Amino acid sequence: MKTFALLATLATGILLLYGTRDFAPWGDPASPASSHVSRVYIERAVEETHVPNLVSAILGDYRSYDTMFETVVIYCAGLAVVSVLRRNRS
Amino acid sequence: MKLLQERAKGRPAGDSLIIRTSVRLLVPFIQLYGLYVIVHGHYSPGGGFQGGVVLGASFILLALAYDLKTSLRYMSEGANVLLGNAGVLIFIGIAVLCALLGGLFLDYAALARLIPMAAEEWRSFGIFLVELGVGLTVMSSMVSLFWDLASGGDMEEGL
Numbered sequence: 001m002k003t004f005a006l007l008a009t010l011a012t013g014i015l016l017l018y019g020t021r022d023f024a025p026w027g028d029p030a031s032p033a034s035s036h037v038s039r040v041y042i043e044r045a046v047e048e049t050h051v052p053n054l055v056s057a058i059l060g061d062y063r064s065y066d067t068m069f070e071t072v073v074i075y076c077a078g079l080a081v082v083s084v085l086r087r088n089r090s
Numbered sequence: 091m092k093l094l095q096e097r098a099k100g101r102p103a104g105d106s107l108i109i110r111t112s113v114r115l116l117v118p119f120i121q122l123y124g125l126y127v128i129v130h131g132h133y134s135p136g137g138g139f140q141g142g143v144v145l146g147a148s149f150i151l152l153a154l155a156y157d158l159k160t161s162l163r164y165m166s167e168g169a170n171v172l173l174g175n176a177g178v179l180i181f182i183g184i185a186v187l188c189a190l191l192g193g194l195f196l197d198y199a200a201l202a203r204l205i206p207m208a209a210e211e212w213r214s215f216g217i218f219l220v221e222l223g224v225g226l227t228v229m230s231s232m233v234s235l236f237w238d239l240a241s242g243g244d245m246e247e248g249l
Contacts, residue, residue: 048213049213049217061216065195067224068185068196070139071228081239082238086243088244089246
């Protein structure tokens with residue numbers, strides 16, 4: 001079981017590292033994030049969401065799929081600690 | 091951890107009138123500030139994660155200044171687990187509800203079919219609801235992490 005867990009972790013890690021090859025280079029001015037995505041957020045966020053705080057608008061609306069799984073990750077961390085440590089000492 | 095717990099058993103932990111009184115006065119304001127950070131996240135720096143941490147810290151402060159039982163009296167374990175589950179369910183429930191009402195997954199404008207409001211207003215309100223769910227989950231996770239790690243799993247006595 002431990003070997004299987006190790007192999008699954010390694011396979012996921014290799015898969016994720018392989019996926020980073022498709023990322024734009026660090027600080028590339030021609031990448032989508034630098035060329036048009038950020039500009040559209042800044043120009044349209046207030047009129048599309050009526051939220052003056054740009055960070056909240058991106059975090060809660062444009063990128064809410066990411067935020068949803070961030071929440072699930074935190075929830076899983078809490079759940080894991082409770083299920084490992086919680087016990088009744090009688 | 092065993093050694094620390096036995097050492098803590100020897101002397102009355104946190105037995106200081108000044109600390110207890112100031113914590114008792116501070117905790118309601120800390121919780122109010124946590125709620126403010128969640129609710130006002132649209133207009134000022136803040137949001138669900140930060141507000142949830144502030145809310146959770148208020149219960150941890152109670153447990154540190156008094157003891158674990160006192161913080162359990164203010165926030166029972168069952169209520170904590172219930173709030174954590176409710177937070178995730180609020181987030182995912184709203185996302186699925188948007189999809190069921192004919193919009194895209196997590197596009198809050200679709201909720202206008204339930205309560206007619208402008209699409210932009212619904213996006214603003216949807217962000218608030220979602221941040222509320224995030225805040226509840228973060229608070230519950232922080233508090234239960236502290237309780238379990240500080241007491242070694244049995245909620246008898248902690249730091």
